[in-house]
Amino acid sequence: MDSLATTLLSTNLPPTDLQRDSVRQLILNYQKDVLDLRSQYRGRTSPLDVMARREHALQSIAAWKVVLSPVRRLPFEILGEIFVFCVVPSLRSRSTSADDPREPPILMSHVCALWRNVALNTPRLWSDLIFLFSKSLPKRGTVPILEDLIHPSTPHALRTYIDSGAFSVSDAPDILQQLIAIPEFASRVQTLHLKMGTRHLEDLLYDPPPVFLHLETLRLDICIGRRQEFVGRILKFLDSPTLRRLTIRCTYWEDAFCISLAPHFPWAQLVNLDLDVELKAAELVRILTQCVNLRQCGLFSLPDHKPRRYFEICTLPTLETLVIKGWEHTYWLFEIFRFPNLTLLDLVLGKWPTEALQVTPTFTLTHLALHCTYDDTEDGLALVLRFLAQSPMIESLQLNDIHGIGLIEGLTYAPSDNPVLLPRLEILWISIASWGDAAETVLRDGGEGLVQMIESRLHPDLRPSCAPAFAELWEFGFKCWKPKFSVSVQERLANLEEDGVLTWWE
Numbered sequence: 001m002d003s004l005a006t007t008l009l010s011t012n013l014p015p016t017d018l019q020r021d022s023v024r025q026l027i028l029n030y031q032k033d034v035l036d037l038r039s040q041y042r043g044r045t046s047p048l049d050v051m052a053r054r055e056h057a058l059q060s061i062a063a064w065k066v067v068l069s070p071v072r073r074l075p076f077e078i079l080g081e082i083f084v085f086c087v088v089p090s091l092r093s094r095s096t097s098a099d100d101p102r103e104p105p106i107l108m109s110h111v112c113a114l115w116r117n118v119a120l121n122t123p124r125l126w127s128d129l130i131f132l133f134s135k136s137l138p139k140r141g142t143v144p145i146l147e148d149l150i151h152p153s154t155p156h157a158l159r160t161y162i163d164s165g166a167f168s169v170s171d172a173p174d175i176l177q178q179l180i181a182i183p184e185f186a187s188r189v190q191t192l193h194l195k196m197g198t199r200h201l202e203d204l205l206y207d208p209p210p211v212f213l214h215l216e217t218l219r220l221d222i223c224i225g226r227r228q229e230f231v232g233r234i235l236k237f238l239d240s241p242t243l244r245r246l247t248i249r250c251t252y253w254e255d256a257f258c259i260s261l262a263p264h265f266p267w268a269q270l271v272n273l274d275l276d277v278e279l280k281a282a283e284l285v286r287i288l289t290q291c292v293n294l295r296q297c298g299l300f301s302l303p304d305h306k307p308r309r310y311f312e313i314c315t316l317p318t319l320e321t322l323v324i325k326g327w328e329h330t331y332w333l334f335e336i337f338r339f340p341n342l343t344l345l346d347l348v349l350g351k352w353p354t355e356a357l358q359v360t361p362t363f364t365l366t367h368l369a370l371h372c373t374y375d376d377t378e379d380g381l382a383l384v385l386r387f388l389a390q391s392p393m394i395e396s397l398q399l400n401d402i403h404g405i406g407l408i409e410g411l412t413y414a415p416s417d418n419p420v421l422l423p424r425l426e427i428l429w430i431s432i433a434s435w436g437d438a439a440e441t442v443l444r445d446g447g448e449g450l451v452q453m454i455e456s457r458l459h460p461d462l463r464p465s466c467a468p469a470f471a472e473l474w475e476f477g478f479k480c481w482k483p484k485f486s487v488s489v490q491e492r493l494a495n496l497e498e499d500g501v502l503t504w505w506e
Helices: 002-008 017-043 048-067 076-087 113-120 146-153 171-181 183-188 198-206 230-237 281-290 332-336 354-358 378-389 404-413 438-444 448-458 487-499
Strands: 128-132 158-163 189-197 217-224 245-252 272-276 296-299 321-324 344-349 367-372 396-403 427-434 468-473 479-483
Touching: 017 048, 076 113, 146 171, 146 183, 158 171, 158 183, 171 183, 171 189, 171 198, 183 189, 189 198, 198 230, 217 230, 230 245, 367 378
Parallel strands: 128 158, 158 189, 189 217, 217 245, 245 272, 272 296, 296 321, 321 344, 344 367, 367 396, 396 427
Antiparallel strands: 427 479, 468 479
């Protein structure tokens, strides 16, 4: 019995068939003892001893029932998948460092021998190397544990996130330098996300550049001063022949200026590009002209005016998703570039000139999100309707930050006998930035009249399952409709979210 208790109660090992029968018999014996002790308790004048024995029997029953738990019979592969599901989130959602012994995955290897064996033989559990720094953390200095963290993930690809936190923390570049110096890291890292200041990365540029054999995703969140060429030097240092996705975000602790990116960077190999940096319009055009294989592009600090010198019209034949945020006067980009296969467009529709719509290719769009910043009334809505009239293939439509008065007056005075035909529209989202005096008009009939006007201007035969439904009017003047989704539309929404399309609309 002692050997059975040592083997099963002190480990998470599953019992054998013979041991399982013995455990069941033990539980029956303890349950019988509990019944006997209950009858003895009623006939004794000093029941303390009986109570203690009964409590011990109940605790033993609970302990031995744990041994028979179905969890112990899970195959090691399934247990490893559970570990991965619980531990491996997105890179930026982690709040603990990978080298913290109090947190997974290291913590899981300290529970018992079984869990340690499962953890060390589950490569995906160790594939995320996340290092978070702050003033509250002790100085790490050299980190001999790095190789021990990398080895269990073999041969799985590595994702690495290094956040220096407070820019006065000096250990972050040490971690990065030591990681790059490990051949196994450079050969297997697939995603690299660096959130640092320029002085943290400056010493790195004096070392021989590493050879990244499988680096596909690079994200740089950099705080820079007056170092226009620094980002370009970092790109050159971290260059990889397999790089496909690049995100650059720069914050400035001095006066903002236009940075300079690497002139000879292989932009043609990128399929995803997100830029949140201050660039001159001419350099942005030069970069996009080289991105001949680009499929998704996000521009979050687009220059307000087009380049002074003339550029020939350029076609980006592979671009499918384009997100433009930050400025109203973005139409100049459509004067220079053509996007024949664009399917998702998310942009700020400011005070666009009418002639801009003539060069904006929208016939292939299936998903459209417009952020309307104009203060006009019917003129602003008329611009939106003209934009939609060129997009007959749209399946999902999102209109953000519309002014309530402009919406109502625009719908009222717009000709109802010439609606915008959107025969494929399935998803409609409208958010109102400000109602003003229009709130009383909307609430008068519960919003049904406004809903009917929207339907009549979009399509006369808009299906009821896809029509917008009046939801709620907040005290702060924010109003939105959410669609009455049919089952097929719900499935399509789930697919869009799974494919990452809806994440652009967060």
